Amino acid sequence: MVFRKKLDEGSGSGSGTRQPRKPRAAPLAPVKRSARLKKKQMYALNLLATVAESLSSDEDGSSSGTDVGESEEGYNSKGTSVKVEQLDEDSKGTSVKMEQLVEVPLMLLDSTALENGCSPLDSAVLENGCPPLDSTSLENDCCKGYAMGCAGICASLSQTNLRMREGASTQNVAGTVSSESLIKEPGVFAEGSLVSRTKPCPLGHGLGTIPEYETVGVCPPCSTGLAAVKQEPQSIPVMITGQGDGIAATRHSAVDTMEMDVKPLPVVIAASSSGVHLDGPDMGLKSDPSCSYKVQHAADRDDDEKFPRVHPSTSRSKGGYLPYYLGDCRTRRFFATRMRKAARNKICGEMSNKGSKLSIRGKKISTTRRRAQTQRTMHKTKKVAECYSAQPSDEETLTETSGTSVPMGGQDAPCASESGQKKPCAAEGYNVKFIIKSFNIPEVLIEVPEDATVGSLKRIVTDAVTNKIEGGLRVRVLLQGKIIQDDNTTLQQAGICHGAKLDSIGFSLECVAKQDSDPSVIAPEETRPVGTCIVQPLSKVKCEEPSPSFALSDPVYSFGGAAQVKSEIQGIDVAGTSNVGELAIVPHPRSKQRDFGQRRKRRPFSIPEVVSLVEAVEKLGFGRWKNVKYHAFGDNQERTYVDLKDKWKNLVHTASIPPQLRRGQAIPTQDLLDRVLAAQAYWSARQPKLEDHHQP
DNA sequence: CTTAGGG
């Protein structure tokens, strides 16, 4: 209650639908600006839908674990520690999802856990009259994960929703429930499912959010998704990427790992790769004040700008609800931009921060390109890392490493509460700790007969991915963007040491894949002739890896037992600018559906491409790039007209400088460059841009 | 959505 009030207050006028309240600079280009803003605002609702969709598509309940944790969290707001781990998916061998990642061992709802009474609050809850969870049913119910997932998701979304709704009263409805929606899926939610129990539970507060969620109608998809997902491996990978606000949590849920360790209170929430992170906002709303405060505090720095949070103590939550919607590339790009901006803002803020965050925030509005560039530059060094976890989780993960277990394989796990409080032993002896949040795998082309079963498809995908990975991984360690070549260099020598300011440490993992080993798996990039399009028969399905992100807790990827580690975060302030100790694993970033903030893979123009480009320009002149593009590359999506324009720009530049200054003379031959110059000169003289259509 | 340019 208190929180809500604060939230509302912080958000200002509080009536009517909440809009991004972030102050806006005077529009530079009035019309355009406003149009854009409107667009942005529109994303709010879409976001919800998208998130739901995404989540629902997350197969195998991988999203469950965390979610459970989340819902549980609210549920158990007593501050007991709750560690949630992703459900063990062994039973689902076909799942392509490799995000087993993670760190947290204990499935809160796991019957075992309950039985063991690991978390006091579990027992408390149970004692409080909540019908005991039917451990058996839970265990047997493969859907439990889903169930929880939904719960968690709901919670998380509800958070978002909450922001949009001014009515704080919704909370009360809580008890009523949501279970309803969740339970809609009988198969999924055995009557004894967690959610349904919420109601009776005195602490149901946290779950109260769910109803709201439901109102938005997001929940249903969630449940339905359970069924639907299975038929659509492809949908699995959907990454929820909302960078901002409540959604951030969700976003991470699909992708990475996040750990939160609330210091004083033994609350540790670890979201497994697919789980929903218990991000600040949620925590804030659902947990009890003390708890939320802590969390908030911890996460505070990071998102002070981007993520409006409920700040119990200061009620400085910012109104800016910035919904993120995962849509087409464009949208994605938009988000990426936002993300970067947000990060940049934070960074800049912190850099210039003399203690006044408010002022910094004020600055936020006027984002200059320079700053953007700065961010971009930094972005380069951490690529994926940022993409996946830049936001609050960045810091949370990094700064709160303590209790959570890293990809240790989950051998430990049972009691979150315990592990949550203990400092990792590894931290003692000057070990450097790293957290690998996720990584991508290259595109995988999969061919299956039309009559293949979904199950077989799953298997194939699994095999494909497995294959790809089993081929081996080439791991590189990057420090500040540079690959550390010498394997014999000690971490210390390399500057990666305990207490050091770890700037941009990254890991590059490349599949040394035996890509050909599996006939059904083709690496498109290698097999595709440059500049041509692949026309795929209907029966040929090109799948993006369902789950582009992997959690490294998987033994295969984890970085060594003892040496294994999480980074001890020291330079928290810098955390925003550099992913301290965070591992960016970037095998093949390229995939049609790029992740947020992720660049396209650099794909230098081949000579044939350049030739066709030159030919096209010779013919059409430069300036009408759209036409040029079509002329030279047809519908090839690989190259955009902007690419061509850029390429041309480069060609002209290259051609205009003395050969000595050129590096790598291979690509454009001198002959070609001459043509470039000629065409350039020709068309320049002819003012091609204006109206000339003459052929040269 | 395209172009044009700066980064």
Next chain:
DNA sequence: CCCTAAG
């Protein structure tokens, strides 16, 4: 390649 202001 990315980003964005301007058409």
